Amino acid sequence: MRKRTRICSLLMAMLLGIGVLGGCGSEPAEGSGTPESTKASVPDAGQPEGNGPDISKEVELTMYLIGDRPVDNDEVFEKINARLKEEINATINVKFMSWGEYEEKYPLIFASGEEWDIIYTADWCFYNGQATKQGFWEITQEALDTYAPMTAATIYPEAWEQAKVNGQVFMLPMNYKEITSYVYMVRGDLMEKYDIKSVSSLDEAEAYMDAIVANEPTLIPLDVGSDYDKLFVFDRMWEKANWESEEKVAGIGTWQAMGSVSELDDNAEVKGNYDQALFQGVIERLKDWKDRGFWSKNAVVNTQNNTESFLAGRSAMALCNANTAKSIYSQMSTEHPEWKVQVFDAQDGAPPVLNSYLANGMSIFSKSKNPERALMALDYLRNDVEINNLFCYGIEGKHWEAAGDNALVSLPDSANYAYDGNCNWGVRNDANWRVLEGGIPNLEELNAVWKENARSRRYQTFVFNDADVKNEIATITEIFNSDYKLLGLGFTDDPAGDIAKLKSKMTTAGADKVYAEMQKQAQEFLKANEN
Amino acid sequence: MKKRSHPFLRDLKENRTKWLMILPAAVVVILMCYIPMAGIVLAFKEFNYHGGIFGSPWVGFKNFEYFFQSGKAWTTTRNTILYNIAFLGVNTFLQITCAILLSELGGKYFKRITQSVMFLPYFISWVVVGAFIYNMFNYEFGAVNSFLRSVGMKPLDVYSNKAAWPVILIVVSAFKNVGYGTVMYLASIVNIDGEMFEAADLDGATMWQKIKYITLPCIRPTVVILFLMAIGTVMKGDFQMFWQVTGNNPMVLEVTDVIDTYVTRSMLNLQEFGMTSAAGLYQSGLSFVLVLIANHAVKKVEPDYALF
Incomplete structure (x- = not known):
């Protein structure tokens, strides 16, 4: 009896060994010997027939x-x-x-x-x-x-x-050549009901959402919070604040790294957004909006984005980019003509981005x-x-x-x-492009304003190479998806305290090293591109 | 092969039916557990698509740095272990209690129905349980909060309340698993020799005495074995449960993040196969050590019940 168990375990061990070796042995054949050879993928132009x-x-x-x-x-x-x-x-x-x-x-x-x-x-x-x-x-x-x-x-x-x-x-x-600009999509019927004339700035949006909170308990004013739009409102406020400021602060590098830089600074000193002077004011306003019930108290576990909620009639407003608005506007006006959906500029003075x-x-x-x-x-x-x-x-x-x-x-x-x-x-081509006629009635007007104001940012085409700071970036991404996301949706009882906490977490995660590396690369970028 | 074949081959021939019986299980284990184990090498590599798992360059222990540098190693390990110990304790206690209660209760139909109803949640997917929890505790429209509002009380903001989640998780885990374990313990109670109870009745034992001196000691082997099997998974969070029930909520991550959810989340956010494999390997390593320790401890106390 004893012996048999021993044979049994021996057999298992043997099989185990074979299994592991098999696993090791068979696969490399497929991918082996070529880890470096992508670089050699210069096309073999050797066998064209005739001239093609x-x-x-x-x-x-x-x-x-x-x-x-x-x-x-x-x-x-x-x-x-x-x-x-x-x-x-x-x-x-x-x-x-x-x-x-x-x-x-x-x-x-x-x-x-x-x-x-x-x-x-x-x-x-x-x-x-x-x-x-x-x-x-x-x-x-x-x-x-x-x-x-x-x-x-x-x-x-x-x-x-x-x-x-x-x-x-x-x-x-x-x-x-494409411009990204944001718009509010708003229920015209509700605007009439509460005598709101226009929703084309943060203040006007605030007034509209106040009216909704006070009178329409079944509607969430703006149902943001999913991975896709968690920072949409923050972005609107942050960009406006920065555009109106002296320093013209703008984001740089991977957005999860939360780095920003003054566009006027030729030394390209990179700081965390949380270190910028205007950050706290923005977070305080977001907290205020959240406390007033402009979005759900469960926003952080939202899985639907705000346009979907708006389409489904659960929210009173959507914040999205103009392209999204274009593609859902006609659907909405056919399905719910009684909503009288209207589209307003959400840029609020901040220039739209001329996309890379x-x-x-x-x-x-x-x-x-x-x-x-x-x-x-x-x-x-x-x-x-x-x-x-x-x-x-x-x-x-x-x-x-x-x-x-x-x-x-x-x-x-x-x-x-x-x-x-x-x-x-990905295959859009100016040479073959046709614009869509019809759709959003005031699109022409909006486009004219955006085209006039659009600019590309100084670091628009800057690409951060994170090879040397991979571990730090990994940790920072985690912070971006938790602490930063919470602040960006106004979930904080003590903005100053939580910003300090975010900062200390970022320092522990090695943010200084990342920003120093980013600054170094940004300086090289400026040297290469602007001289 | 003709006369004196190898003892193993002889055994294979003599007991071929038994060998045949373990064959399917062995094949499954080898295919599903041992062969994929070769993927462990990924934890020590910087993965690229061209090289694949085996052709990518080695980086030593660099991938592990990330896990420990992030400060998450400690929180997630702590959460994983504490939650599992809590689940193990609470569930085992409730399972044994329910099993004993059911066995003492009369009424064949009542017993059957109760048993089935308790067993049912085991088959409900965590996705459904997660949606269920959300609809109960959602601040604006949740059932609990609607009720609180209607009776004039202040609604609860569960999704940003860290203290609520350990309780919720322990309750839903019990909700789902108690029925299943109850049936296992019930089976082992039914197997207890009825003569012992009859003898106890003749001696005038009370119900409590019977439970204490007959039922509990008799189901001890089952308890030990189930406990040992559970120890092996103490380092493994029930991924589905944590992911679906908490909705990956950043507000309460500090108390709900376990190694499995952390690995999945970093995988989705970073696409760094190497780093996440490293975290996975760390988890498996700890699991292995825990099983060895638990088994050793059991061997000291109850040598007959140890797994190996």
């Missing part, structure tokens, strides 16, 4: 987009694929990851071993992180010239420069089986008028029809393929 690249083998490319699959997506891509098949002997199969899960799913598909080729990316959507982890295929100048000649000829040189991470390009940024080109772009997976063909496909998606229009607006005559050379009108079927709504932002 070899496209004799038919391939199906898989492209990941963020969002939900539009109803008519397959129909649109059938048409795109027909063209692509003819031009480059390739077709595209589109996969989607929804907004609710993209933060989790995005990094995972890189690690999962799944086969895919093209993905949407952006500076706010994992571009730097995945590029430094060798998640993307490097797009060299030679590759661009060989496989994407149309792009090579039309890409804005500054866009190409911005896309560089440690000197290498991993993304084709959009070829489109990296705000949208497309990249190729480093383990793609056909990176060259993927690049060729991207070339057509960006530059071929027919394909680009199909992707951006859907089928002409079904989803939209032209209105002059640079505009279009949406047709009723666009409910199944919304204008500029299928995560096509």
Whole structure:
């Protein structure tokens, strides 16, 4: 009996050993020997037939987009694929990851071993992180010239420069100048009821929300707090305060690092936001707003963003960027005409940001089986008028029809393929762009003001390389997602005390080291860019 | 192989049915536990997608620095251990109490129904429990607060109250797990030889005396084994429960963050596979040590019941 148990355990130990060895032994074969070889991914231009690249083998490319699959997506891509098949002997199969899960799913598909080729990316959507982890295929100048000649000829040189991470390009940024500005979407019926004339500044928004709190107990005035919009109100107040101040403080580097710098300071001294003079005033106002019930006392566990709540009729106001407002305005006015939704400028004097080109772009997976063909496909998606229009607006005559050379009108079927709504932002191209006519009635006016005021920030294109301070950044990110988020939503009983607490936590986490490193890189950035 | 084969092979032949019976379990354990264990190397690497798990460069113990530098190692370890000890104590106590009560109660149908109703929560997903808790304690529209308002009392702000969460978590853990354990203890009470109770009745023992001198000593082996199995998971927070019930609420993280939720959250926020694996490995290491210690202790007191 005893002996048998011993044999048993021996066997288990043996199996265990084999298991571990097996695990160690079999996998490296796949990825071994090439940890450094991405750098060598210069395209092999050796086998072009005649004068173009070899496209004799038919391939199906898989492209990941963020969002939900539009109803008519397959129909649109059938048409795109027909063209692509003819031009480059390739077709595209589109996969989607929804907004609710993209933060989790995005990094995972890189690690999962799944086969895919093209993905949407952006500076706010994992571009730097995945590029430094060798998640993307490097797009060299030679590759661009060989496989994407149309792009090579039309890409804005500054866009190409911005896309560089440690000197290498991993993304084709959009070829489109975009402004990000924020708007309030407000219930017109409630404005009339409580005699509110306009909601286009923080003070007016405050008055409106006061009226809601006092008279509409079933509505939350502004249902912020999800991961997506937890800092929206803070941002509005913070930007306004800084813009009106002497120093013109602006954010720098990864936003989780909470660093900011005075744009007038050529020495680029980086400080934590909590160390800036105006921070406490902003937090006090947020606390006041929270205490008055402008957002839920459970805001920190919100999982829905404020536009969703507004759409569902649970809140009286939404704060979002103009693009989001554009895409939901028509839906709201058809579903709830009685709400008389109105859109107001939420910039409140602070200039809107002229986006970096990296705000949208497309990249190729480093383990793609056909990176060259993927690049060729991207070339057509960006530059071929027919394909680009199909992707951006859907089928002409079904989803939209032209209105002059640079505009279009949406047709009723666009409910199944919304204008500029299928995560096509990475291939937006000024050369092929058409603006949407109709929609928000005062959009023209708003746009005119924004265009006039828009500016790019001094450190807009500055990219912080965190290689030397990774551990610190990791800890700081944790603080950003807890303590800083709480302050940003006004959850504090003692603003001065909690700011001091945040500061001491940040110091322990090594913030000084991070900011010193950031300052060093910012100085290099200024030297390289402004002389 | 012809005449004197190896004793192990002979055993394999003689007891092939038994070997066949443990085969599925062994295969599952090897596939699901031992082979993935090779991924531990990730804790010592700076992960990149191109190299994958085995091809990425080594960085030694750098990944561990982050976990300890963040100051979270201590809070999360403390929370994990304290919560699990509380769950273990409270749940075991309630489970044994309920089992004894049920066994003493008459009425076959009443007993069956009670048992099933208690067992039911075990099958409810934590996601549902989390939504349930939110709808109860939500400040504006929660059931509890609506009730308090309607009787003219001040509503409770549960989601920013740190003291409330340990209680809530212990209660929901009991809500979900007591029924399951009760059935296990009930089974072992039913197995106690009825003659002992009859003899005790003849000697004039009261119900309390019977429980104290017969029932409790007889179910001791079950208690010890269940306890030992639970010790192995003391370092492992019930991830689903902490994640879903607290809604990952930053206001109360200090008292609700356990190693598992911390690892998941950092993974989602940072996409640093190496750092999070390091935290995971730290947890497994501690778990392993705890099991060894607990087993050793049991061996001293009750050598027959030790696991190994």
